[in-house]
């Protein structure tokens with residue numbers, strides 16, 4: 001891993017933050033997770049815009065201007081490529097387009113100070129970047145699809161500011177814990193009104209009769225960068241696209257279901273709970289959209 005703290009490269013084993021850091025104590029931080037194609041951060045501007053919006057929502061003044069954040073992302077990626085001799089070789093079952101690519105995690109915490117919730121106690125916000133080998137699903141997950149379960153927010157709690165990407169992730173952790181206990185890849189949460197919102201770390205789409213539906217941004221979810229790319233690709237493909245809040249029954253009865261996220265791109269969901277989705281195999285529309293997504297990412301990788 002390549003780590004930078006406040007613009008200084010730090011060896012990973014010495015990359016530590018204070019026990020007084022509010023990101024650690026209260027989840028009082030914002031962050032982004034980017035990925036590379038061909039060694040370049042994909043949708044970098046979109047991720048930095050979302051970081052700025054997240055920071056604004058929680059009243060955190062980003063300590064660096066956007067250009068410096070952008071340059072630092074490029075710098076840690078360059079420092080982590082090509083793979084060093086101590087890096088594990090790519091998993092034999094990795095999707096070929098992911099081999100050699102990087103994840104960049106960019107975290108800004110409100111900083112540290114005397115103990116206490118009051119954000120006015122915080123001084124010296126910290127900017128932390130990590131560049132790591134990309135962690136993404138194996139090729140088999142794209143070919144066969146993955147399982148998901150539906151989890152009620154009443155059981156795991158509601159993220160405080162769902163539209164901001166903050167370090168306060170306990171509700172998502174608990175939702176994913178339930179999914180893993182059921183042997184599933186992802187947890188899809190249902191809000192108090194009984195509508196499906198998003199995954200623990202993904203957005204969700206369903207396909208019914210050829211039309212593509214995903215919950216709208218005002219449903220209380222993270223505006224996924226991948227979600228926006230996929231909506232644009234679906235419209236370009238001439239598909240009917242709806243932003244509407246589905247009930248769990250609509251997911252259970254869908255022809256196709258898929259997740260979107262930066263690392264996963266478009267990942268078919270072929271089991272919901274203990275039942276198959278549609279035919280039980282990745283559907284036609286999901287595969288069409290993923291082909292188009294791959295073409296866009298490949299074009300980006302070539303520059």
Ligand code: PMP
Pocket residue numbers: 033172198199200201202203221222223224225226227260261262263
């Ligand atoms: N929802 C949540 C709660 C997430 O944490 C993520 C991952 N950032 C997503 C959706 C997907 O967003 P993106 O496509 O920007 O990775």
